[in-house]
Amino acid sequence: MIVLSAGLIGYLLNSRQTSAGTGAQSAPDLKPQIIANGWTRALKIAAIGLALWFLPLIALGLRRGWDDILVDIGVLFSKAAVVTLGGAYAVLGYIGQQAVGYYGWLLPEQMMDGLGPAETTPGPLIMVNQFVAYVAAYAHTPGLAPALAGAVGGLLATWVTFTPSMLWIFIGAPYIESLRRNVKLASALSAITAAVVGVVLSLGVNFTRHALLPDTGGFDRFALAASVIAFIGMQYRKWPMIPVIIGSATAGLVWKTAL
Numbered sequence: 001m002i003v004l005s006a007g008l009i010g011y012l013l014n015s016r017q018t019s020a021g022t023g024a025q026s027a028p029d030l031k032p033q034i035i036a037n038g039w040t041r042a043l044k045i046a047a048i049g050l051a052l053w054f055l056p057l058i059a060l061g062l063r064r065g066w067d068d069i070l071v072d073i074g075v076l077f078s079k080a081a082v083v084t085l086g087g088a089y090a091v092l093g094y095i096g097q098q099a100v101g102y103y104g105w106l107l108p109e110q111m112m113d114g115l116g117p118a119e120t121t122p123g124p125l126i127m128v129n130q131f132v133a134y135v136a137a138y139a140h141t142p143g144l145a146p147a148l149a150g151a152v153g154g155l156l157a158t159w160v161t162f163t164p165s166m167l168w169i170f171i172g173a174p175y176i177e178s179l180r181r182n183v184k185l186a187s188a189l190s191a192i193t194a195a196v197v198g199v200v201l202s203l204g205v206n207f208t209r210h211a212l213l214p215d216t217g218g219f220d221r222f223a224l225a226a227s228v229i230a231f232i233g234m235q236y237r238k239w240p241m242i243p244v245i246i247g248s249a250t251a252g253l254v255w256k257t258a259l
Contacts (some may be wrong), residue, residue, distance in 0.1 A: 002195050003085055010191025014184050042171050049167030053078070056159060069140050072103065073133050073153050078160045080129070088125035090196045093203040095132055105136035108210040115207070120245055126161060133157030222255050 057074040064070060076098055084091040092115065099105045106114075114131035121127075137153025138146045172179075179185055211223045226248055233239040 002199060003083065003192055006191040006195035007188040011184050011188040013191075014187035038174070045167065045170045049163065049170070053160065053163045053167065056156060060156075064143075069105075070137060070149075070153060070156060073136060074156050074160050076103075077129055077133065077157045078164065081161050081164045085192055085196060087196075088128070089200045089203055091126060092128060093199045093206075095129060096203065096206065099132050099136060103136070105140060106132060107215065108206075109214055109216075110135055112207055112210060120249070127158070129157045129161050130154040222252070226251060 057071060057078075060068065060070050060074065076095075080091055080094055080098075084094050096108075096111050100108055100111055111132065114128045114135070118125050118128040118131065131154070133156065134150040134154035138150035141149035141153070144152070208227070211227070212220055214220060230239075230244050230248060234241075234244060
């Protein structure tokens with residue numbers, strides 16, 4: 001709702017300014033450039049992409065029932081791939097809200113545990129989705145060995161995260177250059193970008209609260225010290241990211257071992 005509302009507001013404000021003659025003059029709106037056999041091509045790609053996307057979910061639903069957690073995992077991460085804009089951190093805000101707050105699959109601390117390895121290993125941050133799905137399926141899938149259930153959940157989350165993304169890319173790529181010059185669309189996307197900043201900030205505040213005040217009780221002084229030192233070093237001393245991550249991990253290991 002936040003993302004859609006921001007896009008609509010940006011679009012309407014640009015339209016109002018343009019009609020009133022107060023908006024900055026830009027290039028005229030351009031319709032997507034029609035390529036040869038555009039609709040036929042798009043429909044073929046959509047048919048193949050949708051089949052690849054939903055066949056695993058349909059197979060799981062027919063075999064294990066439509067209320068099974070593996071089906072819920074596929075549906076959740078499919079929605080995340082479709083409705084979240086702004087990169088992995090914006091996606092994590094939605095996934096954390098659903099997996100922790102709505103479904104109760106993970107604890108907030110487990111969600112942060114997933115963010116840590118995702119930040120320190122090769123590959124896109126969005127692979128934290130795989131961690132969330134693995135833990136959820138490992139702990140809550142009846143009738144399967146936990147390790148097997150976790151592997152199926154993780155693979156399913158990865159599949160439904162990337163398949164729709166590639167579907168949109170293959171369909172929309174020929175039209176990007178025309179769409180990016182559309183003034184009203186650019187205004188809507190600018191408003192969405194601003195809203196995503198708030199979404200990412202909300203994620204940071206939520207993680208900060210659970211890092212400093214874990215559900216197990218007490219106040220984590222080490223987490224506060226590490227956060228302040230890393231922030232000051234990166235903001236004012238221009239420390240590079242990799243040494244900060246390695247130093248933080250080493251300091252955390254020494255701290256926990258000493259305790």
